[in-house]
Amino acid sequence: MKYIYLIFFLSFSLYASAQENNLLGQWYLHSTFFDDTESINSYEPSFNINFSSNDGTVENYKLLDGGGICNSYLGEYVIESSNSVTFINFGHTLADCHPFENSYLLFFNESIDAPMLLSYSISGLGNDESLVITDQDGDYIVYGRQALSVSENEFNKLSIRLKENPVKDELILNRNTIQGSKFNAQILSIDGKVITKNQVLENNIINVSYLNAGIYFLKFTTENNFNQILKFIKL
Secondary structure, eight states: OHHHHHHHHHHHHHHHHHHHHHHOEEEEEEEEEETTEEEEOOSOTTOEEEEEEEEOSSTTOEEEEEEOSSOEEEEEEEEEETTEEEEEEEEEOOOOOOHHHHHHHHHTGGGGTSOEEEEEEEESSGGGOEEEEEOTTSOEEEEESSOOOSOHHHHHHSEEEESSSSBSSEEEEEEEOOTTOOOEEEEEETTSOEEEEEEEOOSSEEEOTTSOSEEEEEEEEOTTOOEEEEEEEEO
């Protein structure tokens, strides 16, 4: 019996460690989606968050830190499950230099004095990994393992919007593109599981009639490292 308990304990420990390792390391800010408005990080490519394995001041919590346009920040986190994480003791320097950075920092303000439960999902592999952190109001932040390499001007030309959201049968896209740009699209579940693999986007309509009702992510990529994630609701 003791042997069985030992195997169970070791298996559980390895599982928990594997979940944490998915989040560990540095992630670069790609975009934010607050109050139904998406903002792409065309201001500071090195804007980042770093999840470390160093122990925090609260039991079982680890340290996190990051840097933005002109501020740095820190806090503590603990993995609750394969798709949820709690932040606490969030703090940052007080320079007031850009509205984009201010709104980003406000996203985590709830965790200054109390634990803040967030959901997260990770998709892709290696340098193509994307991390989406979502709060209980449905606002979310998108990070990637690589800093954005597309210029602000190109971002203004390369963008995708949903004409309607929620949707029932079809996603209708409004695309601003650079001539010759080919978009790949894939649909992810709220916990980051791939539902449809990368497919070349031939037109501005994507069939989603086969999906169950719920919340999903739509991820777009191009050959020049453009990366955009939209959230949609299937009725």
